[in-house]
Amino acid sequence: MQMAEAIIERRSGVALWRQIADRMRREISQGTLGSEGRMPPEMALAERFGVNRHTVRTAIAALVQEGVLRAEQGRGTFVEGRKRLAYPIRNRTRFSEGLAGQSRGLAADLLDHAVEAAPIDVARALKLAPGSPVIRLETRSHADGRPVSRARSWFDAHRFSGMAEAFEGTRSITASFRKLGLVDYLRQSTTVTARHADTGDLKDLKLSPGAIVLVTIAINVDTEGSPVQYSETRFAADRIELHIPGAGTEAGG
Amino acid sequence: MQMAEAIIERRSGVALWRQIADRMRREISQGTLGSEGRMPPEMALAERFGVNRHTVRTAIAALVQEGVLRAEQGRGTFVEGRKRLAYPIRNRTRFSEGLAGQSRGLAADLLDHAVEAAPIDVARALKLAPGSPVIRLETRSHADGRPVSRARSWFDAHRFSGMAEAFEGTRSITASFRKLGLVDYLRQSTTVTARHADTGDLKDLKLSPGAIVLVTIAINVDTEGSPVQYSETRFAADRIELHIPGAGTEAGG
DNA sequence: TGAATTTGTCTATTGTTCTAGACAACCAAA
């Protein structure tokens, strides 16, 4: 029988399962644990940490929730962390369709919305007069229970006046457009940058200080070529990678 | 009734009293809480954090144990943090013994070490020829989880060749000497100065710009009177005060 | 197929943390 680790403290005000989860997460990221992509069996971990199997299971469940681990009945528990979700950027880019199949539990929240005078860059992108009324939508998307992106989108307030309500009902931009009479739209341009997460990003995307965010600035147009949406989206860089098929020039379809 | 803080999370695997204790410790050190030296009453804190008074009491008890707070029945709870640890300078000065009893969680780190040619003042103090090989140890000490001192020590590389490894194992100069065959030593001289912390001090001792450091230059000798250690130590002046019993002339014992 | 291994679920019990309320002890000031 292996010696229990002295690192786990009882009666410290920190639950054993949390101490174990934190330790496993760190060791996984260091490659000390589960380096083959496979974790030791629950019983082995329980012996190693000197706790009951159920306590280890609670720790594992927390890491599964975080997306660090994946447990398969009969097979074992596997390291999931390094795999990023691939977000394809095409002419017909739809958020939920892009991630469907790669993740379970895709969901979007409407955090805030308002009607305001268009800022200058928004007005230019949407080909509106500066100061025209636009709808601003603040949304956040989750995959597998973890936030992956935070978007700020603007729409012409005249053409898409029911946008916020439509999104609240459908939780999808594509479905909201359809509800408002726009059945198809295309990605006109996407600009990608990266920077350190600011405090807002940390909170919205549940990141750790120092994390990196990918920022995309996108313009969508209808089939006539008129801009319908201008958006700035921040992706958690450790959870998402952007895929641009055919160097971004693919015709789509 | 005041709004409870959103920072306290339930069911997170971290006990509420520990979250509250950690938060109070941080706010006290920032001066946001108890800045007058007096803490708000337990009931007020309980309302602020949205928990029962007893939960706050558990958090306070932990900080009292750490030496951050002091509770007086009938009067209130007071900030004890500003009280400096007393570091006695005697003929038999040993760092960890001097602070034992005043603090819990005394610890020392080895930050760096090297063998180098003795600088002129080091050579003179250790009675070596200038340029003789000496071992330089860069160490840092913590009390109650806060860094209190940063020392640079030199030893004769011939006589104490295993010093760095010994310190790494024992984390104590006294114990390292013993391991290398020196069972007793005396403080020959100590020189004390003070200055503003430089950027290195700020980083090493986690100080705020403008902070003051006490600098001691010390020579330790063996029972024959031969110098065994020359060291320059910087103390965080807001956390440590130096005590020289009997004007530094006490015989020790 | 059958055995071994592994994760998933259930029940029960114990210990720790948190809440709730009451009252004692102590201090300071009216």
Next chain:
DNA sequence: TTTGGTTGTCTAGAACAATAGACAAATTCA
């Protein structure tokens, strides 16, 4: 001295964390 405010102590119960054991369900391999 009395009053109000504060910390200290006690009891009891609810919520959460951890242990223990048993067995189900799924996978792998001989």
